[in-house]
Amino acid sequence: MRAAVRDGYGGPEVVRVVDVPDPVPGPREVLVRVRATTVNRTDAAYRAGLPRPARAVYGWPRPKAKVLGCELAGDVVGVGEEVSVFAVGDRVYGYVEGRFGAHAELVAVPEDGWLEPVPDGLTHADAVAATEGPHYALAFLVRTHVRPGQSVLVIGATGAIGSACVQLAAHRGARVTALCDAEHADVVARLGAGEVVDRARGLDALTGPYDVVLDAVGKASFASCRRLLRPGGAYSSSEPGRGGVNFALAAIGPLVRRRRHVVFPLPSEDAATRRTLHAALAAGDLVPLIDPHRFGLEEIVEAYRYVDTGTKLGSVVVDVP
Known part of the structure; x- marks a missing residue:
């Protein structure tokens, strides 16, 4: 099979598309012919080996995982002898961060991993991006206890996480304000944002107050957003912040819950x-x-270069013909 491999850490140039042996599914594994995958910020971070301390987990001095890729959608072409949920021919999508x-x-x-049937009426490309960004977004909403009627500010509303935050928060009945580039205002409004603010105007253009800032x-x-929060409001970020400050602030969050505080969105891949x-999605x-x-898969180096520009809209899909 063709696969995008890397032998070390670095820029997009460390990735090569080559022939490698086909994987053989174990007794409880499902073999999927991938039709679509994505390149996201997580893939780019693993590829680069950043942050550097994480290489203790990624692998040192060389990465453990040669073939990256967290999100997939495709067709089941083989099953292990103990698999009972899926069958050859099923259209599926899933998430394999850690295994890659x-x-x-x-x-x-794994049959008991994150693998779901593609809903009727959706293509592989429609479903492939329904895991990475959305599960972070759901963690934001669950950890900050977003409720109907609350005011929520989403910073970076056009990314994979942010766009899912807008939709899921609006579906929960929250009043969503989104911060993004002006050229994408219509897109974000269609996702469910009641107000869209041009990112070029910066946080100073916002007055709040908001119950939650995502x-x-x-x-x-937190320092730049604190004034935008109501008393008892929560700030949550997808990144640890300089020196891991968001981890530290989140650790004391339960002690200052009635004040403006920080919550860190540890995402879950559990059944719920x-x-x-x-x-x-369905x-x-x-x-x-x-x-x-x-x-295309043969162009995945260019996909990485594009993601590294920081200008992507939502998820970058890689088609695997």
Whole structure:
């Protein structure tokens, strides 16, 4: 099979598309012929080995995972002898962060892992981006206890996480304000934002107050957003912040819950999360935002270069013919 491999850490140039042996599914694994995958910020971080201390987990001095790729959608072409839920021919989508391997023509996925049937009426590309960003977004909403009628600010509303935050928060009945580039205002409004503010105007253009501020790109800070929060309001970021400050502030969050505080969105891949997101996808309450720039597997280095520019819209889909 063809797969995008890397032998070390670095820029997009460390990735090569080569022939590698086909994976053989274990007794409880499902073999999927990948039809679509994505390149996201997580893939780019693993590829680069950043932050550097994380290489203790990623692998040192060389990465453990040669084939990256967290998100996949495709067709079941083989099953282990103990598999009972899926059958050859099923259309599926899933998430394999930690195991990786989705940047290839074939990938073996545990039957009890994150693997779901593609809802009727959706293509592989429609479903492939329904895991990485949305499960972070759901963690934001659950951890900050977003409720109907609350005011929520989403910073970075056009990314994979931010666009899912807008949709899921609006579906919960929250009043959503989104911060994004002016050229994408109409897109974000269609996702469910009641107010869209041009990112070029900066946080100073906002007055709030908000019950929750969700920083989906990690480029703001609690210090810069504190004045925008109501007393008891929560700030949550997708990034740890300089020196891991958001971890530290989140640790004391339970002690100052009645004051403005920080919550860190530790995402979950448990069955409840998977059911919630799958139901939202099937009902049309979650429509993953897909960047108009599409790439083929043989062009995945260019996909990485594009993601590294920081200008992507939603998720960058890589088609695997």
